[in-house]
Amino acid sequence: MPFLTQLDPNARIKGSRDPLGVQAVWTLLGREVVPNLSTVTTAVRDFTATMIGYAFAQHLEGREESAVTIFLRWEQWAAYSRAFHFRKEAALRGIERVRMEAEKGNVRISAAREHQILSNQKTYGLWGLYSMPSEKSGLVETKAVCPTPDAWKMLESVCWPRLKPLAAKLAQPLCRVSLEKEPLVDVIALEVLKPHFSKLERSFYTRHLLEQSADQRLAVLTMPEVLRVSRPELSPPLLREWRDRAAGHSSTLAENLERVRVAETVLAPAVWLFSWLLGRDGQKLAAVEKDLRQEWGTAFAKLEVDAFAKLRGYFKNGTSDGWLRMAEAMKAADYRQLVLEVTGLCSDVMKQRGGSAWITMEAGALRVHAQEKPAALVSRARLSELWTHSYFLDSLAVVAAALKED
Secondary structure, three states: OHHHOOOOOOOOOOOOOOOOOHHHHHHHHHHOOOOOOOOOOOOHHHHHHHHHHHHHHHHOOOOOOOHHHHHHHHHHHHHHHHHHHHHHHOOOOOHHHHHHHHOOOEEEEOOOHHHOOOOOHHHHOHHHHHHHHHHHOOOEEOOOOEEOHHHHHHHHHHOHHHHOOHHHHHOOOOEEEEOOOOHHHHHHHHHHOOOOOOHHHHHHHHHHHHOOOHHHHHHHHHOOHHHOOOOOOOOHHHHHHHHHHHHOOOHHHHHHHHHHHHHHHHHHHHHHHHHHHOOOOOOEHHHHHHHHHHHHOOOOOOOOHHHHHOOHHHOOOOOHHHHHHHHHHHHOOOHHHHHHHHHHHHHHHHHHOOOOOOEEEEOOEEEEOOOOOOOOOOOHHHHOOOOOOOOOHHHHHHHHHHOOOO
């Protein structure tokens, strides 16, 4: 499937960020376990809102306005209704602007730029962030701009009849709404997008969001309980436990989780090291090497270089050799070589993008050309638990927690 080999547009690093090119690597690895969710699609009710937005776009098709325009207006209705009823408890995109407007009691619903709830609502709102994951989850058809037959059946069972009166208001280019007096505000917040899920909804979303493949279903089944929280913290030991729990159900899933674990034992330290180097402008390579040796010592002595070498296929654009040399330098505690490899990799990655190296070596000293805020050097004690990238596993855990039966 092309989706499994393309970069997730919702995880894509903007501009010249991701100086080591790791996003492409963890995206490919993560897609083998989580084929549908993105790094930001963690609110199940936002999938509901997305389906409804597509439903209204289809219901009102044939008008002069685009489907996106209708969708943006619906998203504003949803956001203001939830903010009005749930106040600080509401978790939605554009929350600060929405709360500020909702407190006035009267809001204007319009796709015009001055009425949008985000600086660019189409890009940073539900349309831009939830459309592709919703399609991959079997909830909408983006080309036809409509819910799937299964999603339509669900909407008609739980909410569509109650929402139909909103169509006439969504057809208006500008609609002024009194949040206290408008009955549809109550319907949207307290019935349609209520925080809790009915048994029917729970079954529907579990099937579409958590069971897009047999291994994804098993990944949820075997997930360590400690991860089923609102903000799970992944770590190599937890991935090892998850792998072992999965091994009795699916060797493929266990292997995919193991690849993720192995990759992160190299990717995470490398990214943190590079960020730390951004704060060492003008310092001699020997001094940088000394500081690394003093803090990290032989912390990577048990690094699984052979297992990491088997991940070559996930590193694109000729970067696999550099990453392998980096892993070997870590294991050998050759911090001079590690710094050279990390900075060299950044130079290669940025050159492929038509940009300039963030760090160069001049007369044996580091020269930092980027304006990114540097990080502190990770302590040796934290290295064994270090986890930086998503692999979409945290999104899977959050959604699973939301749909867990009380």
